[in-house]
Amino acid sequence: MKRLSIYPYDPFNIDIGITILESKNSKLIWRLSRFLNDGEDDVAVLSENSKILKVNKATRYIGDVTTVPDFNKTFGKQFAEILVKHCDNDLMQQLQTADFSIKNNILQVIFNNDLPFKITENFDVLKLLKYLDLSIENVKCESVYDIIEYVIDIANRLSDSSLYVFINARYYLSDEQIMLLANEAKIKNVSILLVSLTLSSAIHEITTDDVVTYFIDDDFVDFRSDDLR
Incomplete structure (x- = not known):
């Protein structure tokens, strides 16, 4: 299990399945996005089994999915x-x-x-x-759901234990779609992190064991889906 530590909060556990981290604080989401992309921002620390991980090796940053990602760039190495x-x-x-x-x-x-x-x-x-110009087979993705589903499938077929990071993907997904994707990620042993800026003033929990939700409000108060059970 990976852990994302953001001062002054308790570590956020990131397990197999889907983890959602939302905040109303745009600066926090922006800095966290930069950290998860290349590790250049010092807003957080990513660890596993008490060992600090190098972000560029432990994560695969898909980012904003308003366009279909370059999967050859994501998986090419x-x-x-x-x-x-x-x-x-x-x-x-x-x-x-x-x-x-x-x-x-x-x-x-x-x-x-x-x-x-x-x-x-x-x-x-x-x-x-x-x-030989080895590349991934062509795939048609017509929605954010398709993109994440394809990433889960390829990660499973490559036995890749990286953390896959999507920014603001939740805007384009219903709760039912997230539950379906989380179940598939759980079955295929893939970790997905959805980071989003939200206008909500409260945590929006999806009630399934395959999804864990974290919410940080304007006052930097940390709410967790586990707290609601």
């Missing part, structure tokens, strides 16, 4: 690493042989033309796969 895990020794040997053949041909051109060039002789399967 993982594609080749995941693919390599599924390559057996025979296939790795074939890739290395192909890599050697390509480099040998290029070296022959360099030597024949007395060119002042050099290339690496080391075999790097990740660079080889990058050359």
Whole structure:
């Protein structure tokens, strides 16, 4: 379980499923968004098992979903690493042989033309796969619900334990949709954090074990859905 600590509040627990953090304080939401995006703002600390996490490694910041995110940017670094895990020794040997053949041909051109060039002789399967322009399959997302559902599915298929962060996504989702997404996230072992600026003066709780709601009002009072049970 991850924990988001924002002074002076008790830590906000973020578990599998959907966690909602809302506030009427626009500055707090803005700073928190910056922190979760790249860790540059010092408004919060993200931890797990009492160990402070690097935000850029522990989270995948989707941000505002008024447009469909670039999923290749979100997941791109993982594609080749995941693919390599599924390559057996025979296939790795074939890739290395192909890599050697390509480099040998290029070296022959360099030597024949007395060119002042050099290339690496080391075999790097990740660079080889990058050359293939590995990308995620096309997906049609026609709503915020579709986007989050797709993220949950891909995160599950990649066995990614990152915290997925969406800003103001709750504006576009009904309570029923959030419950459906939370149930799917729970089943697929994915953590989703919905951060939103709200005009409400009270916590709006969604009554399901798969959703935890936190609300910070104008006076920086911290209300939690657990407090209402």
